[in-house]
Amino acid sequence: MKIGLFGYGKMGKMIEQIAVERGHTIVAKIDTGATDIDFKSMDVAIDFSTPDAAFENITNCFKNGVPVISGTTGWLSNYADAVELCQKHDGGFIYASNFSLGVNIFFELNTHLARMMAGLEQYKVSMEEIHHTQKLDAPSGTAITLAEGIIQNSSYENWKLHDTADKAITINSIREGMVPGTHSISYESAVDKIEIKHVAHNREGFALGAVIAAEWIQGKTGVFTMKDVLNLS
Numbered sequence: 001m002k003i004g005l006f007g008y009g010k011m012g013k014m015i016e017q018i019a020v021e022r023g024h025t026i027v028a029k030i031d032t033g034a035t036d037i038d039f040k041s042m043d044v045a046i047d048f049s050t051p052d053a054a055f056e057n058i059t060n061c062f063k064n065g066v067p068v069i070s071g072t073t074g075w076l077s078n079y080a081d082a083v084e085l086c087q088k089h090d091g092g093f094i095y096a097s098n099f100s101l102g103v104n105i106f107f108e109l110n111t112h113l114a115r116m117m118a119g120l121e122q123y124k125v126s127m128e129e130i131h132h133t134q135k136l137d138a139p140s141g142t143a144i145t146l147a148e149g150i151i152q153n154s155s156y157e158n159w160k161l162h163d164t165a166d167k168a169i170t171i172n173s174i175r176e177g178m179v180p181g182t183h184s185i186s187y188e189s190a191v192d193k194i195e196i197k198h199v200a201h202n203r204e205g206f207a208l209g210a211v212i213a214a215e216w217i218q219g220k221t222g223v224f225t226m227k228d229v230l231n232l233s
């Protein structure tokens, strides 16, 4: 598979390493707003760039017939437009706030727990995410996906960053050191606390998941999720 990398930072470099180990070739490394991109050389694009750059990179790929695996977070106000453009160009698209197998299992655990806790009004849910200090967005994309999973399966209506309100899930974002990504969800009552937690030890799981998604989308058109790729539930 010939891969074009959009974003050649921490994740772009990790994806290159894993893709090459799996026998793929990196045909382009785009790390700025370049205009002379050879889309014809790519079977697939993998975008781990920045919140400001992702949507333009993704739409350029669709317009040039290249399927896209998108891992960049913090650009999702444009997600519906990306989906529409993908469909218009009969393209292929997978966005995931987190490509790791472990977090995708954690997403399933989260919705299962939310269903069990729905209606138990003595418990109040909250969430904490911890990431490295270079991270541009807060809360993390993963925390937003987790909050959406709870909202769809309970009477919570929205989430709030560093704030509390009735019917809102409080998300606390912490930025410290080099932490690759830690997410925990707590249900607390006056007498006890139930907590589930995922800790990434490094970025390999994210990168492997993105390369597996790129392999999976070959020959397919449509908009998919990691649930489709991993065949979960």
Ligand SMILES: NC(=O)C1=CN([C@@H]2O[C@H](COP(=O)(O)OP(=O)(O)OC[C@H]3O[C@@H](n4cnc5c(N)ncnc54)[C@H](O)[C@@H]3O)[C@@H](O)[C@H]2O)C=CC1
Pocket (backbone or CB within 6 Å): 006, 007, 008, 009, 010, 011, 012, 030, 031, 032, 033, 034, 048, 049, 050, 051, 053, 057, 070, 071, 072, 073, 074, 096, 097, 098, 099, 100, 134, 206
């Ligand atoms: N979905 C997932 O599993 C994961 C998602 N992420 C997300 O991926 C993104 C990148 O993360 P990192 O690699 O840690 O960040 P990073 O800051 O190390 O790398 C981002 C790179 O994008 C480059 N860039 C800037 N403008 C660009 C443009 N117009 N086109 C292409 N590249 C451009 C920057 O020069 C930089 O090298 C973030 O949004 C992060 O939240 C990170 C890890 C896992």
Ligand SMILES: O=C(O)C1=N[C@H](C(=O)O)C[C@H](O)C1
Pocket (backbone or CB within 6 Å): 073, 097, 098, 131, 135, 136, 139, 140, 141, 142, 143, 180, 181, 182
């Ligand atoms: O920026 C990061 O590093 C990460 N970003 C993703 C997110 O926002 O959820 C995924 C992972 O937690 C690492």
